Amino acid sequence: MNILVVEDERNLADAIVHILENASCHAEACYDGRVGLRSALSGAFDAVVLDVMLPGMDGREVVHELRRRGSSVPVLMLTARTSTQDKVEGLDAGADDYMTKPFEAPELLARLRALTRRRGDVMLDEVTFADVRLDLATHDLSCGEASVHLSGKEFEVMSILMGSSSRVVSKQDLLSRVWGGSEASENSVEAYVSFLRKKLAHIGSKVQITTLRMLGYRLEVFSE
Ligand code: CA
Numbered sequence: 001m002n003i004l005v006v007e008d009e010r011n012l013a014d015a016i017v018h019i020l021e022n023a024s025c026h027a028e029a030c031y032d033g034r035v036g037l038r039s040a041l042s043g044a045f046d047a048v049v050l051d052v053m054l055p056g057m058d059g060r061e062v063v064h065e066l067r068r069r070g071s072s073v074p075v076l077m078l079t080a081r082t083s084t085q086d087k088v089e090g091l092d093a094g095a096d097d098y099m100t101k102p103f104e105a106p107e108l109l110a111r112l113r114a115l116t117r118r119r120g121d122v123m124l125d126e127v128t129f130a131d132v133r134l135d136l137a138t139h140d141l142s143c144g145e146a147s148v149h150l151s152g153k154e155f156e157v158m159s160i161l162m163g164s165s166s167r168v169v170s171k172q173d174l175l176s177r178v179w180g181g182s183e184a185s186e187n188s189v190e191a192y193v194s195f196l197r198k199k200l201a202h203i204g205s206k207v208q209i210t211t212l213r214m215l216g217y218r219l220e221v222f223s224e
Contacts, residue, residue: 002044003117005029006036006062007051007078010188012101016049019105019114023127040066040073047074047116049108051079051089060093067094068202073113076108087151104156104177105163129162130221132205146203153178154184157192161219170216193217 003020005027007013013029020027028045029038032052038047040062048066052059060160063075064079076130079087087098101106105127106109113125124135133142139146139155150158156178162187179188197209212219 001025002034003027003112004039004045006031006033006034006040006048006054006059008054009051016108018165019108019127022105022163023109031055033059033062034051035039037062037065040075041071043068043071043073043074047076047112049076049078049097049112051078053080059095060089061096063090067104075094075111076111076115088196104158104160107157119183127159127162130205130207132162132200132203134158134162138182141199141203143203143205143207144198147193148199148203150196150199153192154195157189158196161196161217164218166213166218168216168218171193173216173218 003025005013005015005016006150007029008031010031013031014067017027017029018053027220028039030039034056036048036050036054037057039045042180050059050062054062059077063077064077066073075095077090077098078101079090079098080101090098097111099111107193109127127136131143135142136154138151141150141158146216157174160174171186174189175184175186193209200209206221208222209217
């Protein structure tokens with residue numbers, strides 16, 4: 001599956017490309033509306049992730065122009081605002097779905113899966129890191145033939161770690177992304193990381209969750 005990402009915030013564009021590559025997709029970023037339109041029209045992409053606010057040409061114009069020229073490539077629009085007006089205009093212009101920033105990797109993959117499923121293309125069903133696979137539908141974590149089910153929170157923590165590849169994710173970041181504004185403390189994060197470590201060991205994976213003091217966690221691959 002080949003996905004075009006049109007987003008001028010380079011950090012976000014690169015993060016999305018990263019998420020997609022971890023989900024075994026090929027992804028390409030461009031940072032300008034006009035360039036994005038040209039690439040999307042090339043027919044080389046199975047779906048387009050398109051920001052609304054872009055230099056050159058805004059996202060609504062890009063999708064309007066794509067449809068006017070007969071392209072039916074699925075478009076997932078990104079909006080920084082939660083305003084209904086923004087979403088309505090995006091959908092009216094011909095986008096298939098929209099997503100509000102910030103978002104989590106599983107949501108992006110789920111929405112793209114829904115869009116491309118409609119076209120009968122390959123689906124984004126799992127994310128991988130080294131020898132482990134995380135099934136986004138069943139929440140099963142597998143290594144070879146071994147597999148274990150993850151609870152809701154374990155799944156969210158694991159998908160953030162896998163989506164970040166080998167980069168460090170802070171405890172605070174996990175706390176706010178997984179537990180939101182709830183009462184949870186850093187002890188909860190530690191507890192879930194410890195559950196995940198046991199499950200990774202249980203399925204015989206070489207992947208370990210390493211603690212970096214004062215910084216947070218990251219996935220590393222250990223060979224015996
Ligand atoms: Ca933008």
